[in-house]
Amino acid sequence: MIYPQKNALINWFSHNYILRIVKGNFHAVKFNEIEVDKSKSVLLLANHFSWWDGFLMYYINQKVFKKRFHVMVIEETVKKVSFFKYVGAFSVSKNSRDMLASLNYAAELLNDPQNMVLIFPQGKLYSNFIDEVNFEKGLSRIMDKAKGKFQPILAATFIENLQHKRPTANVYLNVLNTLPGGDTAQSVYQKHYNFSKLSQVQNII
Amino acid sequence: MIPARRVKLFSNWFAIYMRYRMRKAFNRLVVTPFTPKPGHSVLLLCNHFSWWDGLWGNYLAYWHLDRHLYIMMQEDHLQKRMLLNLFGGFSINRSSREMIKSLQYAAGLLNNPENLVVVFPQGELISNHTTEIKVEKGIERLIKNIKGPCQIVYNCALIDYFESLKPSVFFHLYDCGIAGEMPFDELTNRINTFHQHALKAQIDVEH
Numbered sequence A: 001m002i003y004p005q006k007n008a009l010i011n012w013f014s015h016n017y018i019l020r021i022v023k024g025n026f027h028a029v030k031f032n033e034i035e036v037d038k039s040k041s042v043l044l045l046a047n048h049f050s051w052w053d054g055f056l057m058y059y060i061n062q063k064v065f066k067k068r069f070h071v072m073v074i075e076e077t078v079k080k081v082s083f084f085k086y087v088g089a090f091s092v093s094k095n096s097r098d099m100l101a102s103l104n105y106a107a108e109l110l111n112d113p114q115n116m117v118l119i120f121p122q123g124k125l126y127s128n129f130i131d132e133v134n135f136e137k138g139l140s141r142i143m144d145k146a147k148g149k150f151q152p153i154l155a156a157t158f159i160e161n162l163q164h165k166r167p168t169a170n171v172y173l174n175v176l177n178t179l180p181g182g183d184t185a186q187s188v189y190q191k192h193y194n195f196s197k198l199s200q201v202q203n204i205i
Numbered sequence B: 001m002i003p004a005r006r007v008k009l010f011s012n013w014f015a016i017y018m019r020y021r022m023r024k025a026f027n028r029l030v031v032t033p034f035t036p037k038p039g040h041s042v043l044l045l046c047n048h049f050s051w052w053d054g055l056w057g058n059y060l061a062y063w064h065l066d067r068h069l070y071i072m073m074q075e076d077h078l079q080k081r082m083l084l085n086l087f088g089g090f091s092i093n094r095s096s097r098e099m100i101k102s103l104q105y106a107a108g109l110l111n112n113p114e115n116l117v118v119v120f121p122q123g124e125l126i127s128n129h130t131t132e133i134k135v136e137k138g139i140e141r142l143i144k145n146i147k148g149p150c151q152i153v154y155n156c157a158l159i160d161y162f163e164s165l166k167p168s169v170f171f172h173l174y175d176c177g178i179a180g181e182m183p184f185d186e187l188t189n190r191i192n193t194f195h196q197h198a199l200k201a202q203i204d205v206e207h
Helices: A008-026 A052-065 A076-082 A082-087 A098-110 A139-145 A181-202 B008-025 B053-065 B075-080 B081-085 B099-111 B138-144 B184-203
Strands: A028-031 A041-046 A068-074 A089-092 A115-119 A150-160 A168-175 B030-031 B042-048 B068-074 B089-092 B113-120 B150-160 B166-177
Touching: A008 A052, A028 A052, A041 A052, A052 A068, A052 A115, A052 A150, A052 A168, A068 A076, A068 A082, A068 A098, A076 A082, A076 A089, A082 A089, A089 A098, A089 A115, A098 A115, A098 A139, A115 A139, A139 A181, A150 B150, A168 A181, B008 B042, B008 B053, B008 B068, B008 B081, B030 B053, B030 B075, B030 B081, B030 B089, B042 B053, B053 B068, B053 B113, B053 B150, B053 B166, B053 B184, B068 B075, B068 B099, B068 B150, B075 B081, B081 B089, B089 B099, B099 B113, B099 B138, B150 B184, B166 B184
Parallel strands: A028 A168, A041 A115, A041 A150, A068 A089, A068 A115, B030 B166, B042 B113, B042 B150, B068 B089, B068 B113
Antiparallel strands: A150 A168, B150 B166
16 A cells, blocks of 8 residues: 655645645635534545545645645555655555555544544545435444544535636535444435535525 | 627637637537437527536537527626627527517527527526526527427536546437427426436436
8 A cells, every 4th residue: 555655845846736726727615614623633524526626625624624634545546646645645445455454544544633534435436416425335444443533524515617717616514523434424424415415506696 | 689690700710719718628528419300490498507608509509419509698798798799699688678579589590490599598597506497488488489490409518527627518418399399387397307317317427
C-alpha cells in the first residue's frame, strides 16, 4: 500500500494548486456552517461522482474542519496521479489482503485529533443523479477500531449550473455524535442524502 | 414582440463556433440516437437549468436533428443579446398581452417542416436534479396553433462529471408524438415519464 508523503515544496505547491483550481472552475462552493469538536478527529463520508469530490472536500477542510487532510484512494489512481500522495492520499486495493492494512491505517489516523480522513464509501464513481447510495464493505472495520476517537461527518454534494456559466457546488454537511457500523451507517447516510437532494431540487431562479 | 431575423450564413458560422466552444468546455457531449420524422417540423421542449441550454438547443438542431433553429427567449434577455436575434432568437414577454402573439409566431414557424423551435416549458431556471417538469399553459396554446405536421420532442439534458474535471453533458431525446394528436395533460404526463426515465438511464450511462 502507498502511504501519504511529505515534501515541503510539493506539499505547498499541491495545496495552492488545488485551492486555485477549485476557485477557478466553480462559481461558488456553498456549504452549511457546522461546529466541529476540536478534541476529536474527523471521519468524512462523501458521495463520489467526479474527480472534483476530493478537491472540493480538501477545500471544505480548509474552510471548516481545519485538520490534516487524508483520503482513501484506489491504488491505481494514486499510482497514476503521483501528486495525490503529497496531499494526504493513501491507497486501498479492493479484494486483496492489502485492504486490511489500509483500513487499519485509516483507523490509526483517526486516533490523532489533528487528522481528518475522507472516505468515499461507494468505492467507485457513480452518477450525480443516483437515488440510492450503496456502501462497500470495510467501513465498519475502521469505525470499530477507532471507536469514540472520531467525529463522523456526512457530506452530500450536488453540482448545479443555473444562470452562471461556471457551475456551483452545493455541499450539505451533517455532524453526527456517533455512527453505528454496518448497514445502519448506510441508511443514516441515505437519509441525509435524501434530505440534501430535496433541498437541492427546490433551487429555482 | 421581437421576431427572429435569422440569417442563414451567420447562423451557420455561429453553430460551428459554438460547437468548438462546447467541445472545449465539455469532456463529452453524448446524444442518444434519435432521428426526427421526415417531413415534420420539430418542437423541441428542453429542461432549463443552466446558461448553456439555448446553445445546446442550437447544437442539437444543427448537428443531430438537421433543422433550422428558432428559439423562444425572454424579452429582456434577448434585448441584452440582440446578436442572437440573427441566429433565430425571438422574444416572449410573459407579463404582457403580446405573449399570445409570440406563441402564434412560434406556431407559424412550425408550419414549415424545415424548422425547429426550442421552447423551455418550465419558463424559469430550475435545478438539474428536479424530478418533475412543470409545463406552462402557453405550450397548449402554441400547439393548438400549429397547422403543419410537427413532431414534439422532449430533450432532457443532464450534467455529470465522472472521470474528468470537465463536465460531460448527456442529452436524452424522446419522441412525444405529433402535435394535435394528444390532449395537453397527456403531453405533460409523457414529458414527466420521459424525465423520470432519463434520470434512471443516467445512472447506467457509460463512462
